[in-house]
Amino acid sequence: MRNPRLWLPLLVFVALAAAPFLGLGQGHSLTLLARGMIFGLAAVSLMLLVGGAGLVSLGHAAMMGMGAYAVVVLDHAGLTEAWMVFPAGILAAALFALLTGAIAIRTSGVHFIMITLAFGQMAFFTTSSLAVYGGDDGYTLFSRTEVFGARWLENRLVFHFVCLGALVACWALVQTLLESRFGRVLRASRENETRARALGFNPTPYRLLAYVIAGAMGGLAGVLLANATEFVAPAYLAWQRSGDLLFMVILGGLAGPHGALVGALAFVLVEEWLSHAMEHWRLVFGPLLILCVFFLRGGIVGLLRRG
């Protein structure tokens, strides 16, 4: 029980699964929880890059955007079947990650942050120029994604568990990847690239694969987000959103995917709570972030370890 890496996520998953039956069944709480889970998924996928490979991406919102806009493109064409929408969103994001990642991983450190930002901005401006899909104003979906013609996802409870299922699957995948040989090569080349190379590992293909996998998961989060809000806008790809995702990961702590999970939920819930409690909530949220950096060195999960 000493290691919160496993029990903490399990606790969170059980709590999330029980939430609809513990009085949180009202529409708004479930919408909020779904949002938390979707960002949790995106943060966990980003964790694979930041915590695993040491690749700090400031363009992860673009991956979510690819997934979300895949939903839009299909919706506009009248296609809303889940077996098309989900693979399309995931593949679109993976393809985008492959193309941009092949260039981006040539750089490292701050330059990697900037080049991923550049690609994110390109995607942002591309989507805002798509007049067919609403341009800057965004696109309201005709309906949520259907499962063989049935509108199951319209049901809040079903959607809640779809999000939870996706979250658990992605968490398990990232957790497994990080523990595997693949993850160890990633971490080794993050710690000391020269040594990793000397041992005969070329980090480039490993990093690229990690980037593509994270992108694909980001795409899945995007598909879910589009379904959750039934609306997609270029703002989903804004660099501030990428920043938010990074902060969720760091806020939770870089010790493992459980950190990203907790960080994302905490971020979404605190943001929601503060924005309802007061008008100028950022006056509190900003200093709160600063204090977290000063005093929560290992992130939120760092507290657990010490306590």
Place this chain on the structure above:
Amino acid sequence: MNTTLLLVQALNGLQFGVLLFLVAAGLTLVFGVMDFINLAHGVQYMVGAYLGATLTALTGSFWLGLLLALPAALVFGLVLEFLVFRHLYDRDHLSQVLATFGVILFLNEGVKVVFGAAPMQMPVPELLSGGVPLMDGLLYPTYRLAILAAGLATAALLWFLVERTRAGMLVRAGATNAPMVAALGVDIRRLFMLVFGFGAMLAGFAGVMAAPILSVEPGMGDNLLILAFVVIVIGGIGSVRGAFIAALLVGLVETIGRGLMPDLMRLFMDASSARQTGAALASMLVYIVMAAILAFRPAGLFPARA
């Protein structure tokens, strides 16, 4: 698109470029010397604009406002350094990014509370109002030329400070290898503070200069910050010369791209979609340039660290 319009666009681009340089210069020095990512550098530009607008309104004179805003921006930067940034120098980049993002959130909301969400206007000073005839039928605003001149003068001053003074030598040495400079007995913390305050003042100066031609509003520094980061990455982190060339490049590409792209696209598509695609392509152009430069020169054009 005729030559007159192109000339105007080029001047606007250069003028935007020097503003960008004023912000990027502080950023690249802080980054290069202290290895500190300061996302809050953009809000220092915003604070400068607010200080300028407020002090000008209070004193009734642009010049007095400018004169008072500069030390105020310097003091503001030093206070931020004392309260927040000082505690982050030993931390990793991620912590710095997170904490300075907190500063952005706070200050953007703070100016909204103090000054209101509506944009503030700052009048162009009497002396610099009106235009200068550059050629037949082309009257270019004097104030924009003044920004260009002030920016170039500041760049020259900065070049002199960095290349020809002892403090500048230490700053350059710090950008190349900060621990070595500290080991040689230089109080690196004081050097940090000096660079930081100076950078804040430059960003504030850019804010005051930009205030009469742009609207002064919360969040006005955010987009400029991203462009300033693009500039220092293209120019090579820690290099003032690189920042200068990259800033002019980015300013020109951004402005001329916005002017030309929609017309260029009209060759391929109908007018309305050409306008939209052109605008998007123009916004993207800077990032395409950056990605291309980084793909071939991963450390930028003039890297300070060899």
